[in-house]
Amino acid sequence: MTRIHIDEWPPYSPADQAKKDNVLIAAKLMVNAALTAPSTGGVPGQEAEIAYGQKELELIAREMERLAHEQVIERLKKPFLYEAVMVRESDAVVFLGNKRAHETPMDVGCGLCGGEPNCSFVYERLNHYNGLIDATDRRRETAIRGPVCVIRAHDLGYAIGSALWVAGNNFIDAKSCYSVGLAGRNLDFCMNSEIVVGILLGVASKNPYADTPPNYHLTNLAKQVDAVRKITTITRQIPNHPYHTFDPAKKKKTDNTGKEE
Amino acid sequence: MAVYNGQKAVQGHLLDVAKACALAAGRAPAVSHRLEIMTEILTDEDIHPIIDVLATLGENSAFQLHDAVALKALADSGKLPPILLIGADLTKPALWDCGACGFKTCGEYLKYTSRNKGVGVGCYGPSCVWKAIDFGTACDFACACAAQHRVEARIMFSIGAIAMLLGHLDEASMVLGLPVGPSGKNLWFDREAWKDTLSFEQKMMTQMAGGPTLSMAFSGGGNPILKSKPRWWEDPTFLKVEQDATFVEKDVNCQAKAYEKIMRYRGVFGDEDIPE
Structure with missing residues (x-):
């Protein structure tokens, strides 16, 4: 017989790890759902990768923080920093990417990319040989190398939707993020895709992705816990006392001079 | 009840x-x-x-x-x-x-x-x-x-x-x-x-168009036979890349007809504007 004790606290304790293992099962099922999601023409084009473990998530969070300080525009700086915290608070991350958007367009002239009834907008802006796009050139001037086939990118939305639906049906809090996807892609998660989205998964009494206070990268729970650790040791050195022989809570009898007996 | x-x-x-x-x-x-x-x-x-x-x-x-x-x-x-x-x-x-x-x-x-x-x-x-x-x-x-x-x-x-x-x-x-x-x-x-919308030949053609290599014979000669019938070696058919002006014209006409219908449904054209 086995006893599995499960608790969300403290992080990465055996009790929390048991919970994380449950989340990993859900993450795998989410990927199944992503793969069976509707797609344009039923064409396969999605890939997935799961990040699991303290160090794995920490590296993603750090890449997001690097992007926040070095690369993304001012408007995205705080969202990237906040979501890096959320990565650390997550139990697992599911990455979903579309392999086709940047390399094998749908070639139907839908109009989404350039507003024209052909695919000229994409092909005129990329290196290709008779319509075979050369994706070996991975140099980027922007976060994402564009243009991409927008209807293929649209397919990625369905994969995300089905994955989130499975998470929701299992009452696991989930959040799909640009920041997480970009950092993951830079770290070679879903390495065949140019556009990658990261889905954070968290099981906790409080949804870790909602009710976000200002400056969350400085005010989050981990920082609060650390603040306790940083101050408690210092303060305990002041009210120290020889506890074997003395209890400051005990009232002392005093005579009328105020002198202790 | x-x-x-x-x-x-x-x-x-x-x-x-x-x-x-x-x-x-x-x-x-x-x-x-x-x-x-x-x-x-x-x-x-x-x-x-x-x-x-x-x-x-x-x-x-x-x-x-x-x-x-x-x-x-x-x-x-x-x-x-x-x-x-x-x-x-x-x-x-x-x-x-x-x-x-x-x-x-x-x-x-x-x-x-x-x-x-x-x-x-x-x-x-x-x-x-x-x-x-x-x-x-x-x-x-x-x-x-x-x-x-x-x-x-x-x-x-x-x-x-x-x-x-x-x-x-x-x-x-x-x-x-x-x-x-x-x-x-x-x-x-x-x-x-x-079931009965397309003829057998049309269905076969659609399938071949979807994956011509499936039906392709030896391609080394540069003009590969496309095996489009049981005795494919007799009066062979070949894979060709060509412009198709008839198809393009039909496509343009179809779209023009469809847009005309759309305009009619939207009330942009009255019945008197365009002859049936």
């Missing part, structure tokens, strides 16, 4: 499920946090103009014909399911300067789109890639909602594109159609009405 006709009751229930799907689409999370989802539910005769225009385009394209024939058969048998139209304006950028659309900044994208907004085969563009992804998530939630209600549903580009051109969800740059139903088994996959 009451006794309900099952088929009629189901037809009513499908409308309820379509409403639930509309709710689910609007509730879908968005990576960009900024996408307004528009929905509309069409029933019965409000769907007929879409079938009519699809059939016209289908005169030269199996893709539209496939859907037109299926919808027509459902309409004729009184089983036409309600159609949930889902739309969104994907042209407004997420303002992230991510570069996925092909422009370095959202500012450059906006500068280009202000002069070059146009329509393709079924959507307006250019689009913000992230809005297109979020729109996919919303459509997926609608599909998932139908699936959880054990309702067969199939999200369709053809229906949405025509509906948009007919004036539904006018503010959207992309519209997709989700027939919520019909009741029955796998009717979008095993389409009864499709």
Whole structure:
């Protein structure tokens, strides 16, 4: 017989790890759902990768923080920093990417990319040989190398939707993020895709992705816990006392001079 | 106490499920946090103009014909399911300067789109890639909602594109159609009405066009035989790459005819403007 004790606290304790293992099962099922999601023409084009473990998530969070300080525009700086915290608070991350958007367009002239009834907008802006796009050139001037086939990118939305639906049906809090996807892609998660989205998964009494206070990268729970650790040791050195022989809570009898007996 | 006709009751229930799907689409999370989802539910005769225009385009394209024939058969048998139209304006950028659309900044994208907004085969563009992804998530939630209600549903580009051109969800740059139903088994996959629409030769041709290498003989000679019949070595047929002016002309005419119908339905043309 086995006893599995499960608790969300403290992080990465055996009790929390048991919970994380449950989340990993859900993450795998989410990927199944992503793969069976509707797609344009039923064409396969999605890939997935799961990040699991303290160090794995920490590296993603750090890449997001690097992007926040070095690369993304001012408007995205705080969202990237906040979501890096959320990565650390997550139990697992599911990455979903579309392999086709940047390399094998749908070639139907839908109009989404350039507003024209052909695919000229994409092909005129990329290196290709008779319509075979050369994706070996991975140099980027922007976060994402564009243009991409927008209807293929649209397919990625369905994969995300089905994955989130499975998470929701299992009452696991989930959040799909640009920041997480970009950092993951830079770290070679879903390495065949140019556009990658990261889905954070968290099981906790409080949804870790909602009710976000200002400056969350400085005010989050981990920082609060650390603040306790940083101050408690210092303060305990002041009210120290020889506890074997003395209890400051005990009232002392005093005579009328105020002198202790 | 009451006794309900099952088929009629189901037809009513499908409308309820379509409403639930509309709710689910609007509730879908968005990576960009900024996408307004528009929905509309069409029933019965409000769907007929879409079938009519699809059939016209289908005169030269199996893709539209496939859907037109299926919808027509459902309409004729009184089983036409309600159609949930889902739309969104994907042209407004997420303002992230991510570069996925092909422009370095959202500012450059906006500068280009202000002069070059146009329509393709079924959507307006250019689009913000992230809005297109979020729109996919919303459509997926609608599909998932139908699936959880054990309702067969199939999200369709053809229906949405025509509906948009007919004036539904006018503010959207992309519209997709989700027939919520019909009741029955796998009717979008095993389409009864499709059985006799194409001849055996046409079906074989479509299959060969989808994967010519499957039927290709030795290609080393430079002019490979395409094995299109049992005794393929007799009077062989060859794989050729050529311009097809007849097909192009027919395609242009079909589209012109379809647009004329659309204009008529929208009331832009009166009956006197264009001879039948």
